[in-house]
Amino acid sequence: MERPHGLGRLSAHLEEPLAGGNVATSVVRAGSTVRKPWTPATPSVHAFLRHLHAKGVAGVPAVLGRDDQGRQVLEYVPGRQGDAAPPMTVAELRRLGAMVRDLHDASIDFESPPGARWEVAIPPDGAELVCHQDLAPWNLIRDGDTWTFIDWDACAPGTRLWDLAYVAQTFAPLVAGGDPEADAPRLRAVVDGYDLDAAGRAALPEKLVVRTRAMYDLLARGSRTGAVPWARLWAEGHGVHWGGAADYLAAHLPVWRSALR
Structure with a gap:
């Protein structure tokens, strides 16, 4: 277990609550750091983030340890949250794909x-490698040319395609009411940036549907069991969003296949 790294208690008036996430609670900014709850997974998450830093990977916040309140301490990353910014251009989507490839x-x-x-x-x-598992606009901070992914608490073993499908769906974005002919080049931009091989391109269209439907199923299950925060997100209409996106993806599989061929 990590020990405090000399990051002492800050008085409450120096801590600023951070908003914008759907799941995390009690996340605050304290100067140049972020303080958030320590979980059973935190030691594994911090080990992974330190590994990425040691490899020189861009777009990863620094791990600073644990404070005397038992909270994890991470680098505060200034900038604009991705879901508050305009949709990415095709060039930016290619850059995004390359960034995810570097992480993987x-x-x-x-x-x-x-x-x-x-x-x-x-x-x-599957469990091919450890992935972020929630690489989406709401977890990307953009500060000029500097892009940083935050909220790594859900990172876990997964597969390249599982992670990439979520990236493409959320950033393109591929959602109900979209125009398949306009969305297809945006999907391809992410995949081209990632430099996905032929086998991956053939498998990705169906993976998009499965990965997106899995989000709907998570929320639907939460609505039945009352599990937090999924039941709340379902009540707020997130289930409608994910279910509609999965239906949209399934209805236009030939378009996605053609775009990635």
Whole structure:
């Protein structure tokens, strides 16, 4: 378990609550740091983030340890949250795909610490490498030319395609009411930036549907069981969003296949 790194208690008036997430609670900014709850998965998450930093991967916040209130301490990243910015251009989507490819490639040789624990809301389709699992606009901070992914608490073993499908769906974005002919080049831009091989391109269209439907199923299950925060998100209409997106993707599979061929 990590010990405090000399990051003492800050008085409440120096802590600023951070908003914008759908799941995390009690996340605050304290100067140049972010303080958030320590979970059973935090030691594994921090080990993974330190591995990425050691590999020189861009777009990852620095881990600063644990404070005397038992909270995890991370680098505060200034900038604009991605879902508050205009949709990405095609060039930006290519850059995004390349960024995700760098993250995945740097993850291949990560060795999980003994007894590693991970927070897994949706079981992935395999355990090829550790992935962020929630690479979406609301977890991307943009400050000029500097892009940083935040909120790594749900990172866990998964697969390249599972992670990439979520990236493409959320950033393109591929949602109900979209125009398939306009969306297809945006999907291709992400995949081209990632430099996905032919086998991956052939498998990705169906994976888009499965990955997106998994989000709907998570929320629907939460609405039945009352599990937090999924039941709340369902009540707020997120289930309608994810279900509609999955239906849209399934209805236009030939378009996605053609775009990626």
